[in-house]
Amino acid sequence: MARKLPLDELSTVIARIQGLLLTEEKVDRAVRLLARAIKDSVSGASGAGVSILDSRGRLTSSASTDHVVTRADALQYELGQGPCLTAWAMEETVIVRNVETDPRWPDWTDAVKGMPIRAAVSTPLIAGQECIGALKIYSDRAGAFGEDAARVLELFAAPAATLLANIQASEAPHRISEALAESLHSRDLVNRACGILMQRHSLTVDMALAELMRRARLQNSTLGQISADLVAGIPAALD
Secondary structure, X not given: OOOOOOHHHHHHHHXXXXXXXXXXOOHHHHHHHHHHHHHHHOOOOOEEEEEEEOOOOOEEEEEEOOHHHHHHHHHHHHHOOOXXXXXXXXXXXXXXXXXXXXXXXXXXXXXXXXXXXXXXEEEEEEEOOEEEEEEEEXXXXXXXXXXXXXXHXXXXXHHHHHHHXXXXXXXXOOXXXXXXXXXXXXXXXXXXXXXXXXXXXXXXXXHHHHHHHHHHHHOOOOHHHXXXXXXXXXXXXXX
């Protein structure tokens, strides 16, 4: 089991990661390095991963410490729901204390039942005003994670997001598209659209968000555009 680092040692680890990431020329290599470091630094983590997402919540780059994390993440993107996607879309840390009893993502929870995943934490990678992806840790033990684990993950996320965004920019100057900028600029629309679906169908916020992401995927559109259409009452976005 990975040990829990004291804050002074954690600061040293983060500084070392910053230095190593700055030497990486490719995003793919940088996210692999980051995933390994996160797993080694968070107590109770049996696996960790890093995902870089586009404006539609689709992977552009990712890394996992093992096949369990890879599969658990892949199921989120296939189903359009899960803690990592919620952390990215809502730009806030998501703690799952017990995967088996958490009601927020029923399809994903059902899909990972046979896997050694009982707890998880996901936190967004926010660089400036842009959410470029998410970090996540998994545990094979229910109750393994709480606020302390979330705090450690958030400490990694802040510098990592800035560095990964810089690597992206140097690797492909136009990788962050106008569509991404628009989607990131319209988080308020996402919240308003969630509110409409919650009121109309008696959904929770997580269920409403999952529905928005499902519609975006089916219509090959962005989360921001689907939300804007719903708020504006455009027929194509309505039931």
